[in-house]
Amino acid sequence: MRLLMIGDIVGRPGRRVLQRHLRDIRLAERLDAVIANAENAADGSGITPSIYFDLIAAGVDCVTLGDHIYRRREIYPVLREQPRVVRPANFPDSAPGRPWTVVQTAAGVSIAVISLLGRVFMRPCDCPFTCAERILAEIPAGVKVRVVDFHAEATSDKQLMGRVLDGRVTAVLGTHTHVPTADEQILPGGTAFQCDVGMTGPHDSILGRRIDRVRETTITFVPSEFEVATGDVRVNGAIVTLEPDTGRATAIERFVFREP
Ligand SMILES: [Fe+2]
Numbered sequence: 001m002r003l004l005m006i007g008d009i010v011g012r013p014g015r016r017v018l019q020r021h022l023r024d025i026r027l028a029e030r031l032d033a034v035i036a037n038a039e040n041a042a043d044g045s046g047i048t049p050s051i052y053f054d055l056i057a058a059g060v061d062c063v064t065l066g067d068h069i070y071r072r073r074e075i076y077p078v079l080r081e082q083p084r085v086v087r088p089a090n091f092p093d094s095a096p097g098r099p100w101t102v103v104q105t106a107a108g109v110s111i112a113v114i115s116l117l118g119r120v121f122m123r124p125c126d127c128p129f130t131c132a133e134r135i136l137a138e139i140p141a142g143v144k145v146r147v148v149d150f151h152a153e154a155t156s157d158k159q160l161m162g163r164v165l166d167g168r169v170t171a172v173l174g175t176h177t178h179v180p181t182a183d184e185q186i187l188p189g190g191t192a193f194q195c196d197v198g199m200t201g202p203h204d205s206i207l208g209r210r211i212d213r214v215r216e217t218t219i220t221f222v223p224s225e226f227e228v229a230t231g232d233v234r235v236n237g238a239i240v241t242l243e244p245d246t247g248r249a250t251a252i253e254r255f256v257f258r259e260p
C-alpha cells in the first residue's frame with residue numbers, strides 16, 4: 001500500500017496544481033491514500049470551507065493544518081463537523097476541530113491521522129510528546145496504519161518525535177518549514193520518517209511568498225503584504241510504502257512534481 005503526504009499547500013498556485021494533477025499523480029504513483037497539509041491554502045494563511053471541499057474533491061483523503069489553522073473563522077464549523085480534517089492534537093480540548101481522525105481507503109484500510117505542533121519558535125501549546133502518548137492510547141487497536149504530521153520548526157524535535165514513536169506509528173512526517181529535508185528513512189522499528197516533506201506551491205519565492213516583498217520588509221522594517229508568489233509551482237511530499245496488516249512502513253521516497 002502506498003500513501004502520499006503532501007507538504008504545506010500555499011495559496012491558489014498550490015491548490016491549482018493539485019486540482020489539475022492529483023488524479024493523474026494518484027494513478028501514476030499507484031497511491032492508495034493522500035494526506036495533505038493545507039494550513040497555507042487560503043491566500044497563504046489558513047483554509048476556507050470551499051478550499052477544504054475542493055481539496056477533498058481533487059483527491060485528498062485527509063487534510064492536516066498547523067499554526068495558521070484558525071486564520072479564517074468560517075472554517076470552524078468544517079473543523080467541528082467534517083471527518084477528513086484534524087486540528088493539532090496538542091491544542092486545548094476546547095479548540096475547534098478533532099484531535100485525530102480515521103479515514104478509509106477504497107480498499108477498506110483504516111488510516112489514523114494525527115497532527116501535532118512543535119513548541120520551538122512557535123506559540124506555546126501542550127507538550128507534543130505527552131499528547132502523542134495520549135492520542136495513541138485513544139486510537140482503536142485495530143487501526144494499524146497511523147500517520148503523524150509533526151508541524152514544527154526544530155529538526156531536533158522532529159527527529160526525537162520519530163524516535164519516540166518508532167515502531168508505534170507508520171510514519172512521522174514533518175511540515176511547517178516549507179523546505180524538504182534529505183533525511184527520509186525507515187527507522188529501526190519500522191516507522192517512516194522525514195523531518196520535512198516541503199511545500200506545494202510557488203518555489204520561485206521565499207517560503208511561497210513574493211521575494212521582493214519579503215526582501216523589502218526584512219531589510220527596511222517597513223511592513224508590506226507578503227503576497228503569494230506565482231513561479232515554479234511544485235508539489236512536494238513523501239510517498240510511504242507500508243504493510244496495511246501491521247502498519248509497518250517498508251519504504252519512503254521524496255516526491256516532487258513540477259507543473260509542466
Ligand atoms: Fe506552512
Ligand SMILES: [Fe+2]
Pocket residue numbers: 039066067068151175176177
Ligand atoms: Fe506552519
